[in-house]
Every structure is written in structure tokens, then in C-alpha cells.
Amino acid sequence: MMHRPAPRLSPPPGFGAGFMGGLVGAALDLTGQQRIVSLSVNAELTDRLQGDIPFVEQVTLGGDVLMRGFLRGRLVDRSALVATLEYAWPIWVYLDGVRSNQKRGSGIEVLVAAGTDPIDEGTHISSFRFSIGTHHGL
Amino acid sequence: MGFNPSPRFALSAALLLALAPFAAGCGAPQPKFALRVVVDRDKDLEDHKFACRDGKPAAKVDDPCAPESYESSFAWDAADNTVFRPVAKFFAVDPGGEAKNVNAFDETPDSSWFTARISAKGMTPDEVANGPCLGGPELDPEDADGSWVIDHxxxxxxxxxxxxxxxxxxxxxxxxxxxxxxxxxxxxxAARFYFAAGWFAPCDSIVYFRKSVLKLTPGLEIKANVGPSKKLDQKALDDILEKTSKRGDLFRMAASRWLPGKPLGPFRYESVRDDDPNDVIPHQDRRDLRGARVMAAWLNHFDSREQNSMDTWMQSEKDPESGHVQHWYIDLGDSFGSEWSEDGFSRRHGHSYLLDFEAIGADFITFGIPKRPWDEAQRTDGAENFGYYSARDFAPEDWKGEYPNPTFSRATEHDDAWATRIIARFTEAHVAAAVWAGKLTSDFQTQWLTRILMERRRLILHRYFAKLSPLTDPKVNDHELCVTDLARSTATYDASAFAYTADVRPIDGAAVSVPVEARGEGAVCLQLPASDIAASVPPSDRSRYRIVRIYNHASRGPLVVHAYDLGAPDGVRVVGLERPFH
Structure with missing residues (x-):
């Protein structure tokens, strides 16, 4: 899956915003043989300073960034809190095995994800996704 | 009212009456093995005339007409056996069945593929160490400068x-x-193991030599597996010598004596060679090729694909227009832990194919929870150069080569047990003698490799002597029948596991138990009841037929000995052996 930045439109005149984000995570190799479980929490926030924030400047999930499996551009808002529980295990030399040169190979991914409404709207699960894909590299 | 049969009824009744005597005959049990000499030599060792093709002139001694050469594609063979063949065979009704070249003693007759050596006549450790080199020329490191001419x-x-x-x-x-x-x-x-067992292998020997003994012929090239050819000039030669092992000022290489005969390219692990009238048994149905899977497993010769084999046309010394095709195992250098640049493959050698859809699928759906042998593969301290070769996690029946081999895939329990009976003949002295031929600098590595080979041998014996009887080598002295229990002679199982019973029955009579005596070195003997058959009864008469079942109770199945009691003075003659599962 190639990472291709979405085109950004020019912000409207009089617009001002601050962007903040953070990631906390931990990973554990359960057996010492590349059975790795990891948990991470990622928060992103777009804070309005002046004028309205155009949607292209808001936090966007899906695509090949956070919440993979969701179509990019469908989950857009001023803030996002994403928790990711990941389990990776090798199934072949080039499939999520850590190779002898310490570089990651390709991976087959099975993604299960749920998206909720914003916190101020009750965080009800409003969408659910199941997808299968591959990636190469980190 | 009288019975008035129809013409059709009358005809049917007449046919039944006519066939009645034959039906009665079919009901009586017949000897499974005839009274005749067991076939111990295949006719494919005999020379045959080979007509020259395309108007080529009659055969010359130095350029004989021979079957067509076969060039094996490096990439296609891998792709075909990994992907296309499994897909094509998926829906095919192609049951494996038992091997075709098996004689009445459950062995393979000597042939151009395999000639029993250590299992037939026994070998001394020295004979194993000399192996295929015995009697032929070898390179002498003391040869004069420039006397080894590099010509290719x-x-x-x-x-x-x-x-x-x-x-x-x-x-x-x-x-x-x-x-x-x-x-x-x-x-x-590895060449010594293959040769001692019975396959044909080249004389590969270790030589330590001075650089000055070499003389390079100008203008040589080297063809690679893939990519363009490279020049073999002085720089390329220096690079080869720089990278090879050394002992002091001497360079170490393996010298493989050129095979006799005219090279015809690799043999195939399926079908037959169309232009060789001696080649009549489909290769995938040859026991000697199927059983080679166990030999490859022992040594971890994972690169056991067709490219590492060779056919040669052995021209008759008497008639240059005649000859036969000889089949060889070559290039065994991947054995004992060859490593590839990708560590993941090195760990998997012997445990999975390079691209093993079954293993990939299993690991995928089980979330990697089951531990795999390649997860825990380790190099041995002091023998790191032997990669991951070890006896740890070695499961003979699960052993796999680089990619599926159409012959190995059809091996049955009987084929594997056949190879195991041969491997059982290698004592520790034989194994040490073969390892000695590797001329390793480290005494530790010599002893370590011998120990690992013995342990892997034990695991093979433990597995394949469990189901089918390891009793073999029947010998008869008058009415005393003795066989050798290879499981006991090799201490494969604990001594308490062995308890011998036997029964004897005529072809249509009841079985009678007979006492069995366990003797030294695995010998198992029993006395067959003497019969009172009149001398006038023909030797092959079914009344002389005896069926003896011998259990060692450490293995599940018995050895079934088929014999004719010929009376005095000929005694009992064994005509067949069977190893059923029960």
C-alpha cells in the first residue's frame, strides 16, 4: 500500500489553527520469536485559532495512516483518539518475519476496526470495518 | 406342472456347471511366491544397441551415439514443482501405490540406479571412507607446479x-x-554415505594444494545459474582461492573426479527416458528413488532436486554401439547445514519448502501459536559453520527438501522403511569413517558431526522401525530359520521392548506357535516343524508351502516369511518376505 499524501487546498484567508498530536504505545515480543503484541493510543487535535477550519485541514483517518481499512476522507473531524491493538506474527520469510538484516519484510494484514461518534456526541460505535491487505516495509 | 426352463436359463446353468471346477480351484489358497530364484539384478545394467540419430556415422569410442542430453531449467523446475504441478495434480486421480521395482524379498534388485552395498555384503569403515574413490586416480597435492591444468x-x-x-x-x-x-x-x-548405501555418487575428495600447482588456460568462462557468463581469468581465480578455506599456505577445495561415460544431463524424478529402452519403470515409482528421501533427510540434503543428479552413457567396452545409462547423485555440498543469505530460509531448510503454502497457511490461521522448528533453530558453539544442522527437532517423516519432489512425495511407509534398513547398517565406526573423509581441521567438529549423524540416524530408525518389521536377512540351515532384528542390533528401542513370538502354518492349515530364540547381534532363530511330505511330491507343490510370521513386539507389524519345505536334503528354501502393518 503506497503512502500518497492527499492534495491540500490553500487555506481560506483569515484562517488560523494549531495542530497537536501524540502517540503512546508499547510492544512486547511474547515468545522472543517475533510474536509481537503492541498497544498504542494516538491522539490528534486541530484547534481553531481564527476563522473556520476547512475540512482538508482537519484530522483525517483511514487510508494508509491511522485506522487503516477505512476509506480515507470518510472520518474527518477536529479531533481523533485512536487506540490500536496489534498482533504480528511471522508466516514466511518475507511475510512479517524480521529478516536477518533487521528489516521488516512484507505483511499480510487482517484489520478489524470500529469507529465511534465524537466524544461530545456519545462515542457510539457508528462504523465497523473488516479488511485484509498487505504492506511492505515498516 | 412340469419344469420347463427357458433357453437362456439352460445356457446359464450349463455355463455354471462348466466353470464349477475352476471356481473350486480359485477358492483354494495359492502360494503367493513361486519356487524360483529371487530377482536380485535388474536388466537395465545390461548394454543395449543404440542407433545413431540424424544420419550420424556409427559410434566411435570417443564420441559414442547415445540417448539425447537433457537440460534442466533451474527456474522452471522450481516453479513447476512448487506451483504448477500441485495445482495440476490436485484434481487428478493419481494414487501413489507401492513401488514397482521391488523383488520377492521386499528389496530392490541391483540396477543402474542403485546397487546394494553395505546392506548386501557389509563394508568395513575403510571401505566406507574410500567409497567411490577406491581404485581410481586422485589428485596428489605433491604434484609438480602447473600440472593441474584449469581447462573449464x-x-x-x-x-x-x-x-x-x-x-x-x-x-x-x-x-x-x-x-x-x-x-x-x-x-x-555425503558422497560416501550415498555410495556405501548403494546409490551411485562421484569420487569427491578434499585436497589441500599449493597455488603453484594450478595452470590457468586463457579465455575461459563461467556460466551462472542466472545472469551473463563471467570470465575465468587470473583475477577470478584469485577471488575463488581467496574465499575458499585454507590451512596455512594451502588452499582447500573438494575435487570431484569426472564421472565416467558421456554426460546426458540430469535424470528426472518422474516418467521415463523415452530413448532408453532399459528405462521402463516410471521414476516416481522406483523404490530406490523414493527411499532416497530418507537418505536426504539424514544428511539434510535439501537441495535434492533434479539438477543435482546426472545420467551418463556407459559405453560398452566390447561394442562401441552398445551401452547403458547410469544414474548418479551429484553436488551434495548443501548437506549438513548450508546457509543462505536470508536467515529465514537457512532456518527452514529441511523443515519446509522454500515456498510452503501448507506451512504458510497453517501459521496464518493459528496466529503463530504453535512453535515451529525454525523458530528455535540454533547454531552449535564450535560448529557454527555447519549452520542449523542438528538433531534437534528432526522429524524424519516431516523432512522436506527445497521444493516438492514428485518422487519423494509418493514414498510410502515401505519405501521409507527400506531406506531405513540400509541406514541401520551404518555403525558409528562407518559414520566416523565417512566424516573423516571430510578432513575437517577441528577435531571437535569431526566428533560433533559424527554424533549428530548418529543421533539423526537413531531418530530415523526409531520412527521407521515402529510400524513395519525391521527383521531381515533370512538364513536357513536345514529347518532352522534365522533373521536379523535391525531394531535390536542397533539398540533402537529399550531391550525390554523386544519379545519374540512366531507361528508357522501350511498354506491351507492352522497356524502353530513355535518357540523363538533371541541371540546376539540381533539374531532371531526358530525351528520350523519338519514335515512328512513324501519325496515324490514335486518341490513346488502347494503342500510344501509354509508361511511363518515373526513378531518382535517392539514394532507393530510382523515379518512374514514364505518358504517351501523341500525335505531332505535341501531343507527349507525362503522364496518371499512381506512386511504388513499388522
């Missing part, structure tokens, strides 16, 4: 090298790689 590059293969010619004999010189001494040792040691 070493095409293909994982390890670089070149060919030298010395006193009319050619030798393929194979260098070591980063795994110091392993590849050269492997080719020399």
Missing part, C-alpha cells in the same frame, strides 16, 4: 570453482564459502 569454469551451482585436468583425468574443483570447510566436507562425506 564451474558452471551453475552455489559454490564457485573450476575444472582441472591432470594425467588425462578431469576433476571439478569446488570452493568453500563463508561457512569454512563445510561445503567441501559435505560433498566428500
Amino acid at each position: 569454469g564451474k558452471d551453475n551451482g552455489a559454490n564457485p570453482g573450476f575444472r582441472v585436468k591432470h594425467k588425462g583425468t578431469k576433476y571439478m574443483m569446488k570452493a568453500d564459502d563463508a561457512q569454512v570447510e563445510r561445503a567441501s566436507a559435505a560433498t566428500a562425506i
Whole structure:
């Protein structure tokens, strides 16, 4: 899956915003043989300073960034809190095995994800996704 | 009212009456084995005339007409056996069945593929150490400067090298790689195991030599597996020598004596060679090829694909227009832990195919929870150059080569047990003698490799002697029948596991138990009841037929001995052996 930045439109005149984000995570190799479980929490926030924030400047999930499996551009808002529980295990030399040169190979991914409404709207699960894909590299 | 049969009824009744005597005959049990000499030599060792093709003139001694050469595609063979063949065979009704070239003693007759050596006549450790080199010329490191003429590059293969010619004999010189001494040792040691067992293998020997003994012929090239050819000039030669193992000022390489006969390319692991009238048994149905899977497993000769085999046309000395095809195992240098640049493959060698859809699928759906042998593969301290070769996690029946082999895939329990009976003949002294031929610098590595081979041998014996009887080598003295229990003679199981019982029955009579005596070195003897058959009864009469079942109770199945009681003075003659599962 190639990472291709979405085109950004020019912000409207009089617009001002601050962007903040953070990631906390931990990973554990359960057996010492590349059975790795990891948990991470990622928060992103777009804070309005002046004028309205155009949607292209808001936090966007899906695509090949956070919440993979969701179509990019469908989950857009001023803030996002994403928790990711990941389990990776090798199934072949080039499939999520850590190779002898310490570089990651390709991976087959099975993604299960749920998206909720914003916190101020009750965080009800409003969408659910199941997808299968591959990636190469980190 | 009278019975008035129809013409059809009358005809049917007449037919039944006519066939009644034959039906009665069919009901009586018949001897499974006839009274005749057991076939111990295949006719494919006999020379045959080979007509020249395309108007070529009659055969010359130095350029004989011979079957067509076969060139095996490196990439296609892998792709075909990994992907296309499994898909094509998926829906095919193609049951394996038992091997075709098996004689009445459950053995393979000597042939151009396999000639029983250690299992037939026994071998001394010295004979194993000399192996295929016995009696032929070998390179002498004390030869004069410039007397080893390099006349050809070493095409293909994982390890670089070149060919030298010395006193009319050619030798393929194979260098070591980063795994110091392993590849050269492997080719020399493995060739001795294959040869002693019965397959045909080249005389591969370790030589330590001075650089000055070599003389490079200008203008040589080396063909690679993939990519363009490279020049074999002085710089390329220096690179080969720089990378190979050394002892002081001497360079170490494996010298493989050129095979006799005219090379015809590799043999195939399926079908037959169309232009060889001796080749009548489909290769995938040959026991000697199927059983080679166990031999490859023992040594971890994972690169046991068709490219590492060779056919040669052995021209008759008497008639240059005649000859036969001989089949060889060559290039055994991957044995004993060859490593690839990708560590994941090195760990998997012997445990999975390079691209093993079954293993990938299993690991995927089980979330990697089951531990795999390659997860815990480790190198041995002091023997790191032998990679991941070890007895740890070695499961003979699960052993796999680089990619599926159409013959190995059809091996049955009987084929594997056949190979195991041969491997059982290798004592520790034999194994040590073969390892000695590797001329390893480290005494520790010599002893370690011997120990690992013995442990892997024990695991093979433990597995394949569990189901089918390991009793073999029937010998009869008058009415005393003795066999050898290979499981007991090799201490495969605890001594308390062995308890012998036997029964004897005529072809249509009841079985009678007979006492069995366990003797030293695995000997098992019993006395067959003497019969009172009149001398006038023909030798092959069914009344003389005896069926003896011998259990050792450490293995599940019995040895079933079929014999004719010929009376005095000929005694009992064994005509067949069977090893059923129960």
C-alpha cells in the first residue's frame, strides 16, 4: 500500500489553527520469536485559532495512516483518539518475519476496526470495518 | 406342472456347471511366491544397441551415439514443482501405490540406479571412507607446479570453482564459502554415505594444494545459474582461492573426479527416458528413488532436486554401439547445514519448502501459536559453520527438501522403511569413517558431526522401525530359520521392548506357535516343524508351502516369511518376505 499524501487546498484567508498530536504505545515480543503484541493510543487535535477550519485541514483517518481499512476522507473531524491493538506474527520469510538484516519484510494484514461518534456526541460505535491487505516495509 | 426352463436359463446353468471346477480351484489358497530364484539384478545394467540419430556415422569410442542430453531449467523446475504441478495434480486421480521395482524379498534388485552395498555384503569403515574413490586416480597435492591444468569454469551451482585436468583425468574443483570447510566436507562425506548405501555418487575428495600447482588456460568462462557468463581469468581465480578455506599456505577445495561415460544431463524424478529402452519403470515409482528421501533427510540434503543428479552413457567396452545409462547423485555440498543469505530460509531448510503454502497457511490461521522448528533453530558453539544442522527437532517423516519432489512425495511407509534398513547398517565406526573423509581441521567438529549423524540416524530408525518389521536377512540351515532384528542390533528401542513370538502354518492349515530364540547381534532363530511330505511330491507343490510370521513386539507389524519345505536334503528354501502393518 503506497503512502500518497492527499492534495491540500490553500487555506481560506483569515484562517488560523494549531495542530497537536501524540502517540503512546508499547510492544512486547511474547515468545522472543517475533510474536509481537503492541498497544498504542494516538491522539490528534486541530484547534481553531481564527476563522473556520476547512475540512482538508482537519484530522483525517483511514487510508494508509491511522485506522487503516477505512476509506480515507470518510472520518474527518477536529479531533481523533485512536487506540490500536496489534498482533504480528511471522508466516514466511518475507511475510512479517524480521529478516536477518533487521528489516521488516512484507505483511499480510487482517484489520478489524470500529469507529465511534465524537466524544461530545456519545462515542457510539457508528462504523465497523473488516479488511485484509498487505504492506511492505515498516 | 412340469419344469420347463427357458433357453437362456439352460445356457446359464450349463455355463455354471462348466466353470464349477475352476471356481473350486480359485477358492483354494495359492502360494503367493513361486519356487524360483529371487530377482536380485535388474536388466537395465545390461548394454543395449543404440542407433545413431540424424544420419550420424556409427559410434566411435570417443564420441559414442547415445540417448539425447537433457537440460534442466533451474527456474522452471522450481516453479513447476512448487506451483504448477500441485495445482495440476490436485484434481487428478493419481494414487501413489507401492513401488514397482521391488523383488520377492521386499528389496530392490541391483540396477543402474542403485546397487546394494553395505546392506548386501557389509563394508568395513575403510571401505566406507574410500567409497567411490577406491581404485581410481586422485589428485596428489605433491604434484609438480602447473600440472593441474584449469581447462573449464564451474558452471551453475552455489559454490564457485573450476575444472582441472591432470594425467588425462578431469576433476571439478569446488570452493568453500563463508561457512569454512563445510561445503567441501559435505560433498566428500555425503558422497560416501550415498555410495556405501548403494546409490551411485562421484569420487569427491578434499585436497589441500599449493597455488603453484594450478595452470590457468586463457579465455575461459563461467556460466551462472542466472545472469551473463563471467570470465575465468587470473583475477577470478584469485577471488575463488581467496574465499575458499585454507590451512596455512594451502588452499582447500573438494575435487570431484569426472564421472565416467558421456554426460546426458540430469535424470528426472518422474516418467521415463523415452530413448532408453532399459528405462521402463516410471521414476516416481522406483523404490530406490523414493527411499532416497530418507537418505536426504539424514544428511539434510535439501537441495535434492533434479539438477543435482546426472545420467551418463556407459559405453560398452566390447561394442562401441552398445551401452547403458547410469544414474548418479551429484553436488551434495548443501548437506549438513548450508546457509543462505536470508536467515529465514537457512532456518527452514529441511523443515519446509522454500515456498510452503501448507506451512504458510497453517501459521496464518493459528496466529503463530504453535512453535515451529525454525523458530528455535540454533547454531552449535564450535560448529557454527555447519549452520542449523542438528538433531534437534528432526522429524524424519516431516523432512522436506527445497521444493516438492514428485518422487519423494509418493514414498510410502515401505519405501521409507527400506531406506531405513540400509541406514541401520551404518555403525558409528562407518559414520566416523565417512566424516573423516571430510578432513575437517577441528577435531571437535569431526566428533560433533559424527554424533549428530548418529543421533539423526537413531531418530530415523526409531520412527521407521515402529510400524513395519525391521527383521531381515533370512538364513536357513536345514529347518532352522534365522533373521536379523535391525531394531535390536542397533539398540533402537529399550531391550525390554523386544519379545519374540512366531507361528508357522501350511498354506491351507492352522497356524502353530513355535518357540523363538533371541541371540546376539540381533539374531532371531526358530525351528520350523519338519514335515512328512513324501519325496515324490514335486518341490513346488502347494503342500510344501509354509508361511511363518515373526513378531518382535517392539514394532507393530510382523515379518512374514514364505518358504517351501523341500525335505531332505535341501531343507527349507525362503522364496518371499512381506512386511504388513499388522
